Every structure is written in structure tokens, then in C-alpha cells.
Amino acid sequence: xxxxxxxxxxxxxxxxxxxxxxxxxxxxxxxxxxxxxxxxxxxxxxxxxxxxxxxxxxxxxxxxxxxxxxxxxxxxxxxxxxxxxxxxxxxxxxxxxxxxxxxxxxxxxxxxxxxxxxxxxxxxx
Numbered sequence: 001x002x003x004x005x006x007x008x009x010x011x012x013x014x015x016x017x018x019x020x021x022x023x024x025x026x027x028x029x030x031x032x033x034x035x036x037x038x039x040x041x042x043x044x045x046x047x048x049x050x051x052x053x054x055x056x057x058x059x060x061x062x063x064x065x066x067x068x069x070x071x072x073x074x075x076x077x078x079x080x081x082x083x084x085x086x087x088x089x090x091x092x093x094x095x096x097x098x099x100x101x102x103x104x105x106x107x108x109x110x111x112x113x114x115x116x117x118x119x120x121x122x123x124x125x
Contacts, residue, residue, distance in 0.1 A: 003028055003076050005083045006053075015058040015072070017084060019044070025052070029077040032058050034070055042074060060088065067091030 006018035019028060027046060032039040042058040056074070064070045068091060074084045 003081070003083060008084060008086070010060075010086065010088075013060050015042075015056075015060065015074075015084075015086065017056045017074075018047075019054045019056055019083070021052050021054075027054055030056055030083070031075050031077045032072060033075075034064055034072045039064075039072065041077075064088065065090060 002021070004020045006020055008015065008017035010016075021028060027044045030042045030044060032042055039058070039061060042056045044054050044056050047053040047055060058072070058074065060072070064072070065088065068089075070088045072086055072088070073082055075082050
């Protein structure tokens with residue numbers, strides 16, 4: 001059966017998401033990983049008010065919280081399908097890297113805009 005990810009959020013170090021299944025009665029088994037390493041499996045509990053709907057909770061291990069970007073992927077264990085991925089960005093050095101990348105992107109965009117304008121002027125002559 002296919003699972004669909006509904007709303008998700010990160011609160012107090014825990015990723016929380018709503019999952020819906022096509023008529024599934026048993027709770028789905030999920031896996032989580034970061035940088036190819038397995039994380040503890042998310043807890044999945046049924047939503048008593050909505051049959052076929054579950055809440056998944058994944059406590060983010062403190063070891064993942066360090067300078068840089070960490071991507072966490074959540075999959076359906078049965079099918080291997082990726083249900084969600086989210087990134088955690090932390091640290092002061094990263095701010096400088098992102099600003100430098102944005103400056104480079106802006107410069108490249110300005111260069112492309114100029115080249116495109118020249119091309120448009122030349123092709124209309």
C-alpha cells in the first residue's frame with residue numbers, strides 16, 4: 001500500500017509528520033538515515049480519530065547537531081520509498097559560506113542577464 005506524507009514539522013528536536021495509507025490497518029514501519037547511517041526508527045502511532053492515519057515522531061539525535069548541513073531521510077521500510085527528507089543547518093561558519101554562495105549566484109545571474117539582453121538585441125537586428 002502507498003503511504004502519503006501529510007503535514008510535517010520540527011518541534012523541540014523532534015520531527016513530527018502525519019502519514020496516510022490507502023486502507024492500511026497496520027501501522028507502517030519507517031526507517032531514518034543521515035549520511036548513509038541508520039538512525040533510530042521513528043515512532044508511529046495511530047490517529048484514533050482518523051482510521052488509516054498515523055503520526056510519526058523522530059527524535060533528532062544530539063550527535064547530528066553540529067556545524068554544517070545534515071540531511072535526514074525517512075523511508076517506508078516495506079517499499080523503500082522515500083517519504084520525507086529534511087535538512088538541519090547549524091553553525092556560524094555556514095553563514096559565511098551561504099553568503100558567499102549567494103554573492104556568486106547573484107554575480108552569475110547578472111552575467112546571464114547581460115548576455116541574454118545582448119542576444120535579444122542582436123537577434124532583432
